[in-house]
Amino acid sequence: MIDIHTHLLPGIDDGSRSLESSLVQLHQMAAAGIRTVFLTSHYMRGQYQFAQEKYQALFREFEQEVKHQEIPITLLPGAEVFLISGIVDDVKANNLVMGDSNYVLVETELNGFPPDMYRNLFDLLHNGYRPILAHAERYVSVMTKSKEVKDLIDKNIYIQVNSGSLVGGYGDKVKNTAWKLLGKGWVHLMGSDDHVRGDYESFMRAKNKIIEHIDDYTAQLLTQEHPQHIINNERIPYNYVHIHKPHHRRKRSFLRRFLGF
DSSP: OEEOOBOOSTTSSSSOSOHHHHHHHHHHHHHHTOOEEEEEEEEBTTTBOOOHHHHHHHHHHHHHHHHHTTOOOEEEEEEEEEOOTTHHHHHHHHTOSSTTSSEEEEEOOTTSOOTTHHHHHHHHHHTTOEEEETTGGGOHHHHHOTHHHHHHHHTTOEEEEEHHHHTTTTOHHHHHHHHHHHHTTOOOEEEOOBOSSSOSHHHHHHHHHHHHHTOHHHHHIIIIIHHHHHHTTOOOOSOOEEEEOOSOSSSOOOOEEEEOO
16 A cells, blocks of 8 residues: 655654654554555745755655665655645745656645635646645535535546544544545545654554445555556546436435446
8 A cells, every 4th residue: 555645754844753753653554554655744835845955865864764674665755735826836946746756745724725726726737747635625615615626626636635534533524524525536545644643543444444335446546556656657537436326316216336447
């Protein structure tokens, strides 16, 4: 499995506070079956703003220690970029992409989508990047109107949900929103958003719940196949769920869901 959203790189944002705690977390992740991890440190102008040289130095140091301890996990670079006017210039200057791809993990105001959000996303798209909206279920705009996510997908934005959201780690409202998005096929990726504040249990619990309530295929898409597309810099399909409604209007029946490309 592949975790595309973590804050394990110590000493750069509000995530891991020490090398030791990050290594302990990676051991747990390896035991859970994680084999590749993106280190998506926060990038926020004026708060968590770093040059690529600093990030790469910390990344190499961390990677060497992981290899020294023989933890069977491949580390890949990344960032969680806070959308703001002109942020595309920062993405270019600091190569704030995921691995060697043109995918960019982005976030915005949790309390409501700002008026310039779509403009900032368009700037990224116009410059050849593939934006992924992090933890979409946690935005008030999405909790209030889930169709906002469908509109984003129609505009070529990918959607990521947190594993903790699916198991109630952020409260019932966020949990219900996450499952609603997932049930409609409006989620492309699942990440832990791990800040090294506890164990790594939520990722596996969330995956198992997806298998239980939807199917194993969807769980594999979100934790393995779609993340592998990022690693390979291949296009993830925007729509992978097709819902067929019955033609007979007098009698309602359950929706038949067919997954495929």
